[in-house]
Amino acid sequence: MAKKAIDVGRDLPPKIRQRHAVYAPRPVTTKENFAQGNRACVGCAEALAVRLVCKALGDNVIIAMATGCMEIVSSQLPYTSWRVPWIHTLFENTAAVASGFEAGLKAMSRKGRTRLENVKAVGMAGDGGTADIGLQALSGALERGHNFLYICFDNEAYMNTGIQRSSATPYGASTTTSPAGKVSIGQLTWKKNMPAIAVAHDIPYVATACPSYPLDLMDKVAKAVATDGPAYIHILSVCPTGWRCPTELSVRIGRLAVETGIFPLYEVENGQYKLNIDLPKLKPVTEYLSLQGRFRHLSDGVINKIQQRVTAEYAKLKEKAASSLVPAGSQKDS
Amino acid sequence: MTKSEDELTWKDLEIASIVTEPGSASKYKTGDWRSQRPTYKFKKCIKCGLCWIFCPQACIYQDDEGYFVADLYHCYGCGICAKECPTGVITMVEEGE
Amino acid sequence: MPSKIGMEVSVAIGEAVRLANADVIAAYPITPQTHIVEHLAELVADGKLDAEFMPVESEHSAMSACLGSAAVGARTFTATAGQGLELMHEVLYIASSMRLPIVMTVVNRALSAPLSVWGDHSDAMAVRDTGWIQIFAENGQEVVDNVLCAFRIAEDRRVLLPVMVHLDGFHLSHMIEPILLPEQGEVDQFLPPNQYPLPLDPNKPVTMGDFGPPAIYTETKWAQEVNLRQAKEVILQVWNEFGDTFGRHYTPVECYRCEDCRVLLLTMGSFSETAMSAIDKMRSEGNDVGLIRLRLWRPFPFDEIRQAVRNAEVLIVLDRALSFGGPGGPVCSEIKSALYQSGRKLKIVGFVGGLGGRDISIAGFEEIINRGIEISEVGSPHEFEIFGVRE
Numbered sequence: 001m002a003k004k005a006i007d008v009g010r011d012l013p014p015k016i017r018q019r020h021a022v023y024a025p026r027p028v029t030t031k032e033n034f035a036q037g038n039r040a041c042v043g044c045a046e047a048l049a050v051r052l053v054c055k056a057l058g059d060n061v062i063i064a065m066a067t068g069c070m071e072i073v074s075s076q077l078p079y080t081s082w083r084v085p086w087i088h089t090l091f092e093n094t095a096a097v098a099s100g101f102e103a104g105l106k107a108m109s110r111k112g113r114t115r116l117e118n119v120k121a122v123g124m125a126g127d128g129g130t131a132d133i134g135l136q137a138l139s140g141a142l143e144r145g146h147n148f149l150y151i152c153f154d155n156e157a158y159m160n161t162g163i164q165r166s167s168a169t170p171y172g173a174s175t176t177t178s179p180a181g182k183v184s185i186g187q188l189t190w191k192k193n194m195p196a197i198a199v200a201h202d203i204p205y206v207a208t209a210c211p212s213y214p215l216d217l218m219d220k221v222a223k224a225v226a227t228d229g230p231a232y233i234h235i236l237s238v239c240p241t242g243w244r245c246p247t248e249l250s251v252r253i254g255r256l257a258v259e260t261g262i263f264p265l266y267e268v269e270n271g272q273y274k275l276n277i278d279l280p281k282l283k284p285v286t287e288y289l290s291l292q293g294r295f296r297h298l299s300d301g302v303i304n305k306i307q308q309r310v311t312a313e314y315a316k317l318k319e320k321a322a323s324s325l326v327p328a329g330s331q332k333d334s
Numbered sequence: 335m336t337k338s339e340d341e342l343t344w345k346d347l348e349i350a351s352i353v354t355e356p357g358s359a360s361k362y363k364t365g366d367w368r369s370q371r372p373t374y375k376f377k378k379c380i381k382c383g384l385c386w387i388f389c390p391q392a393c394i395y396q397d398d399e400g401y402f403v404a405d406l407y408h409c410y411g412c413g414i415c416a417k418e419c420p421t422g423v424i425t426m427v428e429e430g431e
Numbered sequence: 432m433p434s435k436i437g438m439e440v441s442v443a444i445g446e447a448v449r450l451a452n453a454d455v456i457a458a459y460p461i462t463p464q465t466h467i468v469e470h471l472a473e474l475v476a477d478g479k480l481d482a483e484f485m486p487v488e489s490e491h492s493a494m495s496a497c498l499g500s501a502a503v504g505a506r507t508f509t510a511t512a513g514q515g516l517e518l519m520h521e522v523l524y525i526a527s528s529m530r531l532p533i534v535m536t537v538v539n540r541a542l543s544a545p546l547s548v549w550g551d552h553s554d555a556m557a558v559r560d561t562g563w564i565q566i567f568a569e570n571g572q573e574v575v576d577n578v579l580c581a582f583r584i585a586e587d588r589r590v591l592l593p594v595m596v597h598l599d600g601f602h603l604s605h606m607i608e609p610i611l612l613p614e615q616g617e618v619d620q621f622l623p624p625n626q627y628p629l630p631l632d633p634n635k636p637v638t639m640g641d642f643g644p645p646a647i648y649t650e651t652k653w654a655q656e657v658n659l660r661q662a663k664e665v666i667l668q669v670w671n672e673f674g675d676t677f678g679r680h681y682t683p684v685e686c687y688r689c690e691d692c693r694v695l696l697l698t699m700g701s702f703s704e705t706a707m708s709a710i711d712k713m714r715s716e717g718n719d720v721g722l723i724r725l726r727l728w729r730p731f732p733f734d735e736i737r738q739a740v741r742n743a744e745v746l747i748v749l750d751r752a753l754s755f756g757g758p759g760g761p762v763c764s765e766i767k768s769a770l771y772q773s774g775r776k777l778k779i780v781g782f783v784g785g786l787g788g789r790d791i792s793i794a795g796f797e798e799i800i801n802r803g804i805e806i807s808e809v810g811s812p813h814e815f816e817i818f819g820v821r822e
Contacts, residue, residue: 006396008383016420020384028383032392035357036408037364040390043412048390062631064499077351077647078339079359080638085631087502088640089525093495096487100457100499101631103483107454108505111481113624119633137495140488214387248413248426251388344650344657349591350530351651352629353638 005029008215019255021213021277028218029055033083039073043247045254046070046153046237049211050124053151053235056221059084061120062105064098066129067091069160070153092133095141095150098123102146120225121148127168128158131192142201142230149224149231152194155239163242167192170262171309172302173294175242180297190309198232199268205231206268212238212254216265216276223267236263244293256288261314272324275317285310360408364391368411370426376401378421385415385424435609440571440598443610444510444536445470447578449480450618453534454505454625457485457496461515462548463600464538468510490515494522494533501531501593502639504630506582509533512600513540513547516554520561526593527562528655529639532585532627533593535563536578539700539751540600541787549788550600552700552751555728556761562655564594564662565729569703571608573726574598576679579618583669586625590662597728599701601788613677621676663730683732684739688714689721694745696800697723699762702749702785709796720800725762736766737773745778746770747803749818751785759783759815778807784818795819 009022017023033054040047050070057063062085065071071088074081089097102121108114123141125134130152138150157175158164165178169187174180178187198206205227209217217235224231236257238250245253257263261282266275285307289295298306337346348354379401386394386402393408394415404415416424438446444467448456456475458468474480483500487493493509500507511519516537526533539555541547555565564584568574574596581594598604613621629637643651667683674680687707689695698706703724710722723739723746725732740746750760758764763781770777780803785791791799799818806816 003396006383006386008387010382011380012382012384012420016382016384022384028387032357034392035360036392036405037360037362038391039359039362039364042367042410043414044390048388048414051390051392052387060633062503062633072642074359075353075638075641076339076359077641077643077651078337078342078347078353079362080353080355080641081357081359082638083356083636085633085636086638087499087631088642089495089498089529090521093492093498093522096492096495097499097502099485099487100455100496100501101503102499103455103457103485103496104500104503104505104507107481107483108503111452111454113454114504116632116634136488137492140492143488144485211388246413248417250390250412251414251418339644339647342647342650344654347650347654349629350528350639351641351643351654353641354629356636356638 003030021216026215031055033057033059034074035081035083038081039076040069041241043240043250045211045250046155046239047073048250049153049217049235049237052211052214052217053221054084056218057120057122057225060118061122062101063122063124064094064101066094066125066134068126068129069155070124072160091129093137094123094125094129094134096137098148098150099141099144099146102148121146123148123150125152127152127154127156128166131167131194139201142198142203142232145229147229149233151233151235153235153237155237155242157242159239159242168194172298172306174297175294185298185302195232195234195268199271201230202271203230203232204270208234208263208265210236210254210258210263210265212251213258213265220267242294245291249291253288253291256283256291259283260285260288261310262288264314264317266317266321273317273320274324275321282311282314363407364410365407368409368429370411370413371406371429372404372409372415372424373427374403375423379423380421382420384418384420388414388418390414433611433614435611437607438610439466439605439607440574441466441604442470443571443575443612444578445474446612447575448508449474450613450615451579451582451622452506453480453482453508455483455485455500455507456509457487457493457500458509459487459490459493459511459515461490461512463540463550463604464510464512464515466604467536467538490518491522494519494526497533498522498526498529498531501533501627502631504625504627506625507533508535510536510538512538513542513554516558517542520558523558523561523563528651530591530658531593532591532625534578534581534585534596535593536574536596536598538600538604539597547787548600550602551786551788553753555597556752556754559729559761562659563729564592564659564666565597566594567597567699567726567728568603569701569724571603571606571610572679573681574603575610575612576673576677576681579622580669580673583622584662584666587665588628590665592659592662597700602701617676621673659730663732666727681726682735683727684735685724685726686739687722687724689723689739691742692721693719693743694800694804695721695723695740695743695747696796697725697746697748697766699725699728700751702751702791705791705793706796709793709800712793713797713800731765731769733769736769737775740770740775740777743777745780745804745807747780747782747800749799750781750783753783753786763815780806781815782818783815789819791819
């Protein structure tokens, strides 16, 4: 008889608790609304992220998903990996489709034409489907203020079509359309700051997450579901295939992304920044870059440049978080 | 739906090819992909559940004694569980050993 | 007892959507559709229509939002024109292949470049293959009636397909015409609530939009084709019922004074009204001419077309769109194809005219018919005739 929940984090030594940000044992549902047997690559942390997100979403959801890795590995006719209502239509319209069924249910509920209540509309897309081709639809849906959660699963390139660059590909990464070569270091632009774009839309909840910190990720999803209005979560999804790293390191590399300050974990609630894991000392970026083949070609000079940028951006983020600590009773400038 | 995609006729399809059996893809045996397999020294296991939560295929289950084991039907041998286990319970070995 | 009111056709469309009690309207403004969505926004703002009005940020998102809305079973409406229809092109295929009942009025507008906000059928012709049911209206009353029928047809369990109602930009959308709006009670009886059979519902989870490997794709497309063809039966039933209820009968092909005519003209859309006047004039002068008006564009009414021309010797087809580098008029080429299959031998002469809002007067129609007759006798080196171009 399968258990309904499993306690995660029992008897962990303090250092391990710290490592995973699992500070106390927590029961986590054993329900897998993203079924086993999906066809993701071996060691895919995006699949892990989707699995964890689904645990936090619960059953009372409808998911719209963009064309991409997760869509393809979970929905080959005539089968499905999904145990919640799920729709895939196109690549760039996830937020529009999700806002459509949010509006549809809202109208039907008001007119007494449905018994469904509090169904959360969720949109899921990759970095390409969010920051590039899907940006317009996302911006529109956020601006219109629909009560929906949008999750970007960021594996930092168009992985499903063969590792082509997106605007979320980090500086210096080698992809098939930004290859490292004799006269190029790979991706020549810095990663587009999608969470900042979401924050600029003045929505109630924005967060970054990583499946290497599973409880933190699930808490954020739960918070976003409970938000009345648009919520955006950006999840770093390690891709061993595209990032050229060993499959068993997917979780560790995700952790290093956070520990080096390359992908800080934070929330922005109604414009107020909060760092979830404040690291007194960031690990050097080389610890993260050296594990991945897509950065193998980088010279010390470029790595230095990356280090400087990461340090500077992290400092800016800390500043935002500090200035968000407004004393009780005072008004925040808006 | 018992027919595979090669056998389905156009009349067999649901309207708009909607799939009505939730999770039907779990029949797919990703275990066949495996080139390495987890082995266990449960003496060291503290039943923390970290391997369970980090498995991308959700193929780890808790047995009657509370230990966490990979279901080899779906386990595709990524090795994340072995890497993340805090007490070194799990060792990946080549498939076929 | 309702009486005819003079109202702008665009506004009348809004009223029809109100009578149909739509749940969601997702639309992006584009000339000459704007008055439709403005009126709908007003109705919602005044509480006269209880619907979610989504002012989306592009037509691609408009149709995408409609997909989501229809997928949960909401009664869904949108409207667009010209470039907007083109922008949502890929989404149109999704709506039909995923069998989502959406009703859209397309205010036919010429496609750029050069930019033209004025009416022709190039936008409609560009979406021939998208798998939607498509109806062309020739006057305001027809538009209103067919919007109501469209919801009924689209949501019918045997159909479950999106429906486009085409109306000419400016020539119809912005005209004030006498419109008879049915009473709410009558519409409620004619139009049952939308009950999509397999909606997205947490109580009964389904997966929509699986991808289709080569082994199965053909089967999905054939199922789609059969479904669209079979929809014709439902369309005829709904039109019959509408006629019995409201007194206005619609058929896929309408013949005007064409019994036993030797020469027939075929038109679609608002040109049909002017053409009818031209036919009247020419017949009063002793000419043996008649008019066929094509109303049901998709699924194509093969039987009705073949029946309508069975006694004619010359068929002159006026297209309001130009397919470059090919046979010219899309409608004419489809008619030719339909008649070739049936082995029926008659002379078919294709004209392309009225592009980008260019009007054709009664005299113009007379010229077309006479030139068509001439070409049927002496032939022409051209695949089709372009009407009204200054050379």
